[in-house]
Amino acid sequence: MDATTLPPDLRVAVVGVGVMGADHVERLATRTKFARVSVVNDFDTAKASRLAGTVPGCRAVEDPFEAITADDVDAVLLASPGRFHAEQVLAALEIGRPVLCEKPLALDPADALQVVRREAEHGSPLVSVGFMRRFDREHEELRASLAAGELGTPLMVHCKHRNASVPGHFDDRMMVYDSAVHEVDSVRYLLGEEIVSASVLKPTPSENAPAGLHDPMLVLFRTASGRVVTDELHLTTSAGYEVRTEVVGSRGSATIGLEVGRLTTQLPGGRWGGSVHADFRPRFRDAYDVQLQRWVDAVRRGEGVDPTSATAWDGYAAAVVCEATARALDTDGAPVPVELATRPPGPSSDHHEEQR
Template sequence: MTSTPDTTLPPDVRVGVIGVGQMGADHVERLTARIKGARVSVVDDYVRETAEKVAATAPGCRVAESWQELVAADDVDAVLIASPGRFHREQATACIEAGKPVLCEKPLAMNPEDAYSVVEAEQASGGRYVSLGFMRRFDREYAELKDAIDAGELGEISILNCKHRNAHTLPGFVDSMMVYDSSVHEVDAIHYFLEEPIVAVQAVLPVPGPRADGGQHDPMLLLFRTESGRIVTDELYVNTDAGYEVRTEVLGSRGIATIGTGSGRVTTHLEGARWGGAIPPDFRPRFLDAYDAEVQAWVAAVRDGSHVADRSATAWDGYLAAAACEATETALTSDGFVPVTTRPRP
């Protein structure tokens, strides 16, 4: 069924952006320079100087006195949240209550209980308002792999092998942040590819690498078990000093597919940061097109009144990710598999 465009909206969807640090500023630049059918009308940041600097890069944009003012503003049709995760629950709920579509960067909330409250708020509203910023769902390779799985091209899927590597992290990037900031993307990828919940997780902590920060366990290996018994491995290595790499390998009864290798073989070397091939320094070059596609699809969904694009992660996906991450954090100090506990979907 095709949605009817919301003719009450102006020609360009007026987007308010909450939080304009690195990620938020990237989104403002994206909406201003590359996204069709939208413009940034209002921004907010707890550092006023930062907000004013970013607002100056978007024609016709103003700075709000608070995020609450931004959500309620008449010149804001939809909201993009890029503030720190501890504010997401309250801000996303406010957008739902204001009847404004929201694209919220992950996480939806810092714990399953808060994430579930957002799901309940959306359910109570009678509408669909929340899109969650798991941009990999809009990556070309991820989309192609998802389509191959759904079409049965690979047969029965038994194992997913995931790898998530960063060149380095900022000081204080502790084990729990490896879960909530890094592994959370693989957690959502499991739900996206397999369309079934994670029921248990185990952590294996090798000897820390030479660049591990303080008590950080880096590299780290996580094992996830899904409802049907499939196993997913997630290798995290966030201080490789060799660039940013994200790979996924799917083992099926009729074939094996791998994404994220780039063109040809790539060999990395820690000493001297030498490599053969091209490895981006961080996540932005690797997923630039995915972010653009995600935001463009969101704007189109806001325009046609559906509010949530077909491939987008929802508030429920955010809750499932929060539940899996909570269990994963427990697994860091536990032996064997830790169960993932979830509540029924409202």
């Protein structure tokens, strides 16, 4: 399909217009080509109405399923609370409507697997999961470097995920499902293999942490080939937002997250100095922009999903790893196995193999 035969602007419904959803509305309205927001929905109906009033041609509806199935909608972006995602994705699949779902695809792995199977029954790829690091320039460069063998054999991965602060209700499980989930997908994306076990170590909590929160926390993953991944979660640093990833290989190491491109440390003289962002939105602004543009372009071409995006299967795998990690919170460092179901044949499986 060439540019002259592509449909007009993609009409997008945004379900959930809190911090992330409102950010996506602004992005679609001002920086994404060939797309416009036609419908918004939120539990806070007044907020949704106010936001709709700022976007030409947009209206607010009270029922999320009305937004998902509306006649003036071509595709759906879900930024609602994670506990509603699976049901809302299934509603989009029921009518064959492409959907970009912010993480998580589901909190319960069984619900995520149901989405995978329903998409397989549909026969076309329709579900993208919003793991935006896959669209981050530094992550893309590191993945390409690994694929080219520049570091030799990858042996270990060291991840750091740091926030200035978290709300007072944040608990240990939220550290897993809201934060570590990103490293889960990053590791699978970078290494191209599954995580097979998870364990958790809890150092002495910071005095900045809310009562009962084990912050910082160290999560250890082991992959199918035996590689070891460390994930340092420190969410009350009082400093800012940082995401760093270092891959240690048999011929050298490479680090991303310092925002100077890929720093390959087997070369002499690498130095860096600068400041950190206040939160995740400015750090990954460009990645979110690229993610949405590629999604819009793919849907307009009739492909349903962009080849770079995380699939329904990726969302399911992340849910299983997070469940195992959450169980590891209570095992005093003992590893908990990650057990994935057999991947059903279908669009998510085919797309996953294309990524590799």
